Amino acid sequence: MHQEYLVPAQDFSVAGVASSNLKRLLKQLNIPPQTIKRIIVAVFEAEVNVIAHSYGGRILCDFEEDAIQVQVIDTGPGIPDLDLAMTEGWSTATEEVRELGYGAGMGLPNIQKSCDKLSIYTKEGDHTHLTMLFNLKEEV
Amino acid sequence: MSTQVFHHALYIVEHACKGCTHCMKRCPTQAIRIAKGKARIDNDLCIECGQCMAVCPNDAIAIEQDSLSQLEAFTTRVAIVPAVFFAQFDDSVKLGQIITALYALGFTHLYLAETGVDILTVLEAKDQSSSLPLISNFCPSVQRLIQVRFPLLVGNLSTLRSPAQVTAMFVRSELKAIADGLGVFYFSPCAAKIAQFKTEGSEEHRLFDGIINFDTAYNLVCAYLAKHKGEVQEGNRAFSFPVCTRKALRWSLVKGQSSSHSGRCLAVDEMHNVIEFLEILEDEQDTNLQFLELDACAEGCVGGILTVRNRFLATERLRHWSSTVPKQLDQNLCERILRHASAFYKNLNLEPVAPLAVLGLDTDHAKALQKLRKAERILKALPGIDCGLCGSPSCKVLAEDIAKSQASIRQCVVLKLKSEKDLNSLARIWGERSTAADGLKDDQA
Numbered sequence: 001m002h003q004e005y006l007v008p009a010q011d012f013s014v015a016g017v018a019s020s021n022l023k024r025l026l027k028q029l030n031i032p033p034q035t036i037k038r039i040i041v042a043v044f045e046a047e048v049n050v051i052a053h054s055y056g057g058r059i060l061c062d063f064e065e066d067a068i069q070v071q072v073i074d075t076g077p078g079i080p081d082l083d084l085a086m087t088e089g090w091s092t093a094t095e096e097v098r099e100l101g102y103g104a105g106m107g108l109p110n111i112q113k114s115c116d117k118l119s120i121y122t123k124e125g126d127h128t129h130l131t132m133l134f135n136l137k138e139e140v
Numbered sequence: 141m142s143t144q145v146f147h148h149a150l151y152i153v154e155h156a157c158k159g160c161t162h163c164m165k166r167c168p169t170q171a172i173r174i175a176k177g178k179a180r181i182d183n184d185l186c187i188e189c190g191q192c193m194a195v196c197p198n199d200a201i202a203i204e205q206d207s208l209s210q211l212e213a214f215t216t217r218v219a220i221v222p223a224v225f226f227a228q229f230d231d232s233v234k235l236g237q238i239i240t241a242l243y244a245l246g247f248t249h250l251y252l253a254e255t256g257v258d259i260l261t262v263l264e265a266k267d268q269s270s271s272l273p274l275i276s277n278f279c280p281s282v283q284r285l286i287q288v289r290f291p292l293l294v295g296n297l298s299t300l301r302s303p304a305q306v307t308a309m310f311v312r313s314e315l316k317a318i319a320d321g322l323g324v325f326y327f328s329p330c331a332a333k334i335a336q337f338k339t340e341g342s343e344e345h346r347l348f349d350g351i352i353n354f355d356t357a358y359n360l361v362c363a364y365l366a367k368h369k370g371e372v373q374e375g376n377r378a379f380s381f382p383v384c385t386r387k388a389l390r391w392s393l394v395k396g397q398s399s400s401h402s403g404r405c406l407a408v409d410e411m412h413n414v415i416e417f418l419e420i421l422e423d424e425q426d427t428n429l430q431f432l433e434l435d436a437c438a439e440g441c442v443g444g445i446l447t448v449r450n451r452f453l454a455t456e457r458l459r460h461w462s463s464t465v466p467k468q469l470d471q472n473l474c475e476r477i478l479r480h481a482s483a484f485y486k487n488l489n490l491e492p493v494a495p496l497a498v499l500g501l502d503t504d505h506a507k508a509l510q511k512l513r514k515a516e517r518i519l520k521a522l523p524g525i526d527c528g529l530c531g532s533p534s535c536k537v538l539a540e541d542i543a544k545s546q547a548s549i550r551q552c553v554v555l556k557l558k559s560e561k562d563l564n565s566l567a568r569i570w571g572e573r574s575t576a577a578d579g580l581k582d583d584q585a
Binding site: 001019023031036037040063065 | 292422423495497499500501502503506508509512513516540
């Protein structure tokens with residue numbers, strides 16, 4: 001099954017709406033609460049990243065029997081130095097964004113920790129495309 | 141964790157139910173459907189909040205009721221009564237008169253449920269749940285709501301025993317010399333507490349011998365006072381545990397529990413507010429809150445479905461009463477508590493509760509996924525106006541019920557109006573299950 005959510009740029013008032021809708025769906029799929037928590041933490045972080053740093057984007061969810069794939073695709077401007085962005089505490093967030101309580105530099109590191117597989121395509125001047133995979137088996 | 145079969149205290153009065161959909165639309169867990177012209181409650185989803193009963197225009201939803209004759213089986217009859225009960229009467233009925241009437245009705249001992257708050261304070265009871273923010277388990281309906289709808293927050297629920305339970309343990313210790321024929325009764329302001337008590341294997345079931353509904357007790361006290369007009373003097377009798385502190389007496393009011401917690405606390409009352417808040421809390425990554433007091437009823441227990449008096453007036457009387465009691469227990473009473481503490485001080489926390497996993501469309505998530513896909517396709521065919529005429533609270537719920545093979549697309553009245561022919565072909569695609577309405581026709585034929 002496929003589900004898509006639109007994420008607008010710079011509209012912090014809707015931060016969490018997409019991940020919250022996804023959460024409702026996961027509950028209906030009878031996914032264990034700990035797994036739902038993991039997925040929501042990662043998707044929420046990615047959603048905030050799109051709002052704070054990009055020109056807007058989409059979240060694409062694909063549900064399979066043993067895994068859930070979530071792709072977060074924005075429309076730019078891309079991450080100049082991915083290694084740096086993956087470092088805990090490093091952030092390019094503006095003062096304005098930090099005042100809203102975001103931009104602690106934990107976004108990508110948290111996403112990495114929460115999912116089973118993460119691949120990132122990005123390039124300065126291009127878009128950013130995150131592919132997260134969450135396994136549903138083996139969980140207790 | 142326990143595998144108790146949850147007992148439900150709310151039931152539909154078949155002959156009074158018109159199938160009007162009020163309750164179905166109000167139910168916060170979408171546990172109600174209309175079938176064959178009558179409301180049906182899904183016991184897995186029902187959290188006993190009583191919203192359906194409050195909104196029913198035909199008095200067709202009721203709560204199980206035990207009569208006072210249950211007292212006859214016991215020789216020592218203890219009533220554990222929440223302070224809210226005494227606030228059901230207006231100021232013309234003095235506290236002493238209510239107490240006298242309760243003794244006259246057959247009780248030999250009378251304790252305030254809130255005495256348990258003082259016992260917990262004296263024993264410096266600590267909650268074993270450590271996830272922040274801690275969510276109070278005082279309201280059983282909220283606890284069940286979290287188990288049903290917010291499985292991610294189950295770990296935040298407090299595990300500390302309720303004041304009424306602690307009072308019951310204290311009473312059993314204090315009166316153990318006359319344990320033969322000892323009956324402990326609880327007065328309940330709501331369906332949720334009755335359901336908790338009637339669930340076999342629950343702690344309430346173990347600690348209490350019977351339950352008396354607020355409205356029943358209110359009527360009996362009023363009847364007694366009417367019959368003995370003028371004779372009932374104040375001050376003849378008192379509570380078996382004479383006083384309760386100000387903090388304890390305010391426990392069941394909104395923000396009543398917050399006084400026992402340091403750090404930032406928040407109190408939210410009334411079901412739709414609680415749900416809105418829990419939705420946010422479940423998404424929130426970090427909060428600075430330490431303690432959350434959530435009440436299913438507006439204004440807390442004074443708004444319980446079995447209460448008689450206006451909740452604001454009841455709150456005012458309870459507040460006024462609490463201003464007349466001491467802030468701290470005197471030394472004698474503290475010692476009286478400590479004398480019996482050894483019997484239960486190690487047993488002040490309950491086992492943590494588990495999520496109920498009843499929201500899933502199937503227990504197997506591969507099958508749930510198939511059903512969710514199916515429900516999505518069905519939803520596209522439905523009108524989307526959520527009229528409720530099909531007997532489901534919304535088009536989305538009907539689509540899910542059809543996907544679970546619990547309903548038929550033929551139930552949709554709007555599709556029927558549009559084109560009987562189209563509906564026939566849709567029914568062939570989604571299955572030709574007979575509906576409640578069809579069943580009714582069969583009965584008549």
